[in-house]
Amino acid sequence: MKNKFAFLSLLILISALTGCKENQQNESATVTKVEEKAPVKQGxxxxxxxxxxxxxxxxxxxxxxxxxxxxxxxxxxxxxxxxxxxxxxxxxxxxxxxxxxxxxxxxxxxxxxxxxxxxxxxxxxxxxxxxxxxxxxxxxxxxxxxxxxxxxxxxxxxxxxxxxxxxxxxxxxxxxxxxxxxxxxxxx
The missing domain is CATH 2.30.180.10 (FAS1 domain)
Structure with missing residues (x-):
């Protein structure tokens, strides 16, 4: 039972981390798209x-x-x-x-x-x-x-x-x- 609980906890943790990583990638993609549309003047x-x-x-x-x-x-x-x-x-x-x-x-x-x-x-x-x-x-x-x-x-x-x-x-x-x-x- 203890091993099942540990395995289930590990799966939940992996799912949560994967979900966070996907959200970060989506946010990065959104930021990149915005930057491509409006070039930033520099200097x-x-x-x-x-x-x-x-x-x-x-x-x-x-x-x-x-x-x-x-x-x-x-x-x-x-x-x-x-x-x-x-x-x-x-x-x-x-x-x-x-x-x-x-x-x-x-x-x-x-x-x-x-x-x-x-x-x-x-x-x-x-x-x-x-x-x-x-x-x-x-x-x-x-x-x-x-x-x-x-x-x-x-x-x-x-x-x-x-x-x-x-x-x-x-x-x-x-x-x-x-x-x-x-x-x-x-x-x-």
Missing amino acids: QAFIKDDVSKPNVLDIAVNSPDHKTLTAAIHAAELENALVNAGPLMVFAPTDEAFAQLPAGTVEDLLKPENKAKLALILKHHVTPGNYDKEFLKHFKKLGQASDQNVPVEVKGEDVYVGGAKIIASVPAGNGIVHVVDKVILPEN
């Missing part, structure tokens, strides 16, 4: 940081006036470049600035086949450094991440970079965001 830009001062990307993403710029950054996949240590100066065109472009331009640039062109335009809005508007008055031109230069002009108290007027400036953890009223287009 520094996708790490949540509630402690540090916002970086230039955080400032753009959280601004109600920069939805078009944010969509362009995502389409060009430049998020990780804007969260690195820097320092970076980003000349951030407002949604109104993008609206000044010819009809259909933004929609066309956001297409996957125009990713390289969009990336060049966005890089034309980034300069290494961290200079406030007053200090920029000492420059004649700036070298952009697009490997092109843009002129700096001072008209009274206003500073124009590549023809775009700086209308506000926001310090960031890895540089500064200068809000501008125009999209700065590269020569090519």
Whole structure:
């Protein structure tokens, strides 16, 4: 009787363990299927940081006036470049600035086949450094991440970079965001 009870207990234990293993395999299969459907973006830009001062990307993403710029950054996949240590100066065109472009331009640039062109335009809005508007008055031109230069002009108290007027400036953890009223287009 004791052996029958031990044998029966062993069978129950094996059944329970097998059932658990099957459930774990089913859960793993479910998780794998979910991951396959929604690819996870990777890199520094996708790490949540509630402690540090916002970086230039955080400032753009959280601004109600920069939805078009944010969509362009995502389409060009430049998020990780804007969260690195820097320092970076980003000349951030407002949604109104993008609206000044010819009809259909933004929609066309956001297409996957125009990713390289969009990336060049966005890089034309980034300069290494961290200079406030007053200090920029000492420059004649700036070298952009697009490997092109843009002129700096001072008209009274206003500073124009590549023809775009700086209308506000926001310090960031890895540089500064200068809000501008125009999209700065590269020569090519």
